[in-house]
Amino acid sequence: MKRLMLILPSTTYRTHDFMAAATKLNLDLVVASDHRQAMASLIPDTTLALNFRKPEEVVHRVQEFHQKKPLDVVIGVDDTSVYLAGLVSEKLGKPHNPIPALEAARNKFLMREKLQKARLLSPGFQRYSISQRVSKIAKKTNYPSVVKPTFLSASRGVIRVNNAKEMENALEFLKELLSSPEVSSRAYGKEAREVLVEDYIPGLEVALEGILVKGELKTLAIFDKPDPLEGPYFIETIYTTPSRLPGYVQREVIHTAWRAARALGLEQGPVHAEMRINEDGCWVVEIAARSIGGLCSRILRFTQNITLEEVILRAAIGENIQDIQRESSAAGVMMIPVEEEGILKQVKNVERANAIDGIEDVIITIPNGQELTPMPQGGKYLGFIFARKKTPEEVEQALRKAYQQLEIAIEHRVKF
Incomplete structure (x- = not known):
């Protein structure tokens, strides 16, 4: 049984999905987080608390753990934990992306420098x-x-x-x-x-989800973003796949994402790229050495009902993933935006939204009583709506109908 350490922040939504994937693959999973796990004393050697603010200390603590319980693979799930996992893997002699590539993937200025040097379209x-x-x-x-x-x-x-x-x-x-x-x-x-x-880069925005294996990009999905993202803020809402763009444009998106990953020096693991398309071509907004965030990965299903998290773990432990393909049906997610500041009292009519044809689930991720902070200051969505239908057009329509059912009750604070 291979032992895998998953480094993740306590704020991530994805702990459950990665743990389920690890269980399915019969992996000995160790969860390393920036918060001590409640059950740590009852299940020793399965969790590890780390201080993400001190990378050198993270490397030292995991190295100590490795000496007692040897690790086969160390991976992260967000920009910071992926970077820390790279530092740890380098120290342990485990497969990893080059550290300069991971630094560029989490720092937008370093990323821009590398993309420009590689002569990709760059603002x-x-x-x-x-x-x-x-x-x-x-x-x-x-x-x-x-x-x-x-x-x-x-x-x-x-x-x-x-x-x-x-x-x-x-x-x-x-x-x-x-x-x-x-x-x-x-x-x-x-x-x-x-x-x-x-x-500012004008144009239509799309996202690409992929995974690198020995420097070659396997595209898992291209997402359309039907809502315009023109500012002043760039609050993402709806993602649908497969893309409705012409085939030649999709091929350019894939090639640009691969060139961007190569420019940064990324060689393995998941990549999530945001790109804009206009008359001049395909522009990289950003590319990250991680998979799609939040709960959005749940709209992706692959051969034999494999999840995105399972694809990532299979690749990390060296399994062949080339034959894994996304299901043929269309799918989509709506990230429910926080539009007003205040205290969340209740999200009403969730059952009514769930009843819309094509809707698979509506999940509210912010509990009642918590403070809401809209973008661009805040960093959380209110929740997620998931849909699956025959076509992306039907998926988009279902998501919009479901969102229209929701009534969000907010208590506004009195400002003096």
């Missing part, structure tokens, strides 16, 4: 210290532009600006966001004091 970009004079940055910027943190995901802190005044407002907002302990604790080095400014 103009510049990294600034958040301590620089706001007016000076605003004067240097071409408009429209997008300003964003270098290390956050899920469009958090990403803002389109059309003029100097909007840039000044966006930078002041980002100063406050990056100074919050919850955000700054995720940064390494100077990342919490830096922003990336890049030219």
